[in-house]
Amino acid sequence: MQKVKIPVKINPAKSAQHELSYDGFIEQTEFSRLGKALKALVGQIEVKIHCKEDHQGLVAISGNVKTKALILCQRCNDDLGLDLEMSFAYSPIKMGAESEDLPERYEPVELDEDGEIDIYSLLEDELILMIPIVPKHDETSCHYSEEAQSFGEIDEEDDKPNPFDILKQLKKNS
Numbered sequence: 001m002q003k004v005k006i007p008v009k010i011n012p013a014k015s016a017q018h019e020l021s022y023d024g025f026i027e028q029t030e031f032s033r034l035g036k037a038l039k040a041l042v043g044q045i046e047v048k049i050h051c052k053e054d055h056q057g058l059v060a061i062s063g064n065v066k067t068k069a070l071i072l073c074q075r076c077n078d079d080l081g082l083d084l085e086m087s088f089a090y091s092p093i094k095m096g097a098e099s100e101d102l103p104e105r106y107e108p109v110e111l112d113e114d115g116e117i118d119i120y121s122l123l124e125d126e127l128i129l130m131i132p133i134v135p136k137h138d139e140t141s142c143h144y145s146e147e148a149q150s151f152g153e154i155d156e157e158d159d160k161p162n163p164f165d166i167l168k169q170l171k172k173n174s
Contacts, residue, residue: 006047009116012092015051016059022049028067031124037131039079042068047123060106062089065123075136076143084130092117 004024025044028035035041049063066085073080091106095113102108109117136142 006049006119008120009112009114009118010049010051010061011114011116012051012059012061012111013115015061016053019050019052021051022047022063026120026123030120031127034124034127037071037128038082039070039072042070042081045123045127047119049119056103058091058102058106060089060091061109061117062087064088065127067127069131071131071135073136073142074134078137078143080135080137082131082135084127086126086130088126090117090122 004022006022006024006026010020010022025046028041028043028045031041031045045065045067047063047065049061051059051061054060064085064087066083069082069084070079071082072078089106090109091102092111093102093108095110109122111117
C-alpha cells in the first residue's frame with residue numbers, strides 16, 4: 001500500500017461503512033503544540049488508521065501512530081531521543097453524549113457539529129500525553145556528574161538561641 005497524506009478530518013460513519021484504511025504520514029509542522037513540548041521532531045509522523053463496524057455494530061477507528069523526537073534530559077541537560085509510539089481504538093459519540101455504553105476496549109471521541117473527527121488534533125493530544133513528565137536518560141548512559149548537584153557555598157549559620165528554650169524552662173518550673 002502506498003503511503004499517503006492522512007486527511008485532517010474524517011467522517012467515521014462513512015469511513016466505517018466503506019471500511020476505509022489510511023496508511024501514511026502527517027507533516028511535523030501540522031503538530032505545533034507537540035513541537036513546542038519537544039526540542040525537535042525527527043522526520044514525519046507515521047499513521048495507520050482502520051475504520052470499520054465491529055461485531056456489535058459500533059463504529060470503530062483503530063490504528064497506530066509513531067514518530068521520533070528529541071527532548072532535553074532533565075538530569076544532564078543533554079539531548080534525549082524518544083520513540084513515541086502508540087496504538088489506539090476509538091468509537092465516536094455525539095457531542096455531549098454519555099459514553100457509558102461503550103465497551104472498555106474503545107476510548108470515546110466526540111464528533112464535531114458536522115459529524116466528523118479531527119484526526120490531527122486527536123493524534124497530537126495522544127502524542128503529547130506520551131511525553132514523560134520528567135524525561136531523563138538511563139543512569140548508565142546519562143552524562144550527569146556529582147559536581148552539578150550543588151551550586152556555590154553554604155554559609156554556616158550563627159548559633160542563635162532556640163526560642164522554645166523558654167517554654168522548656170516554664171514546663172520544668174510548673
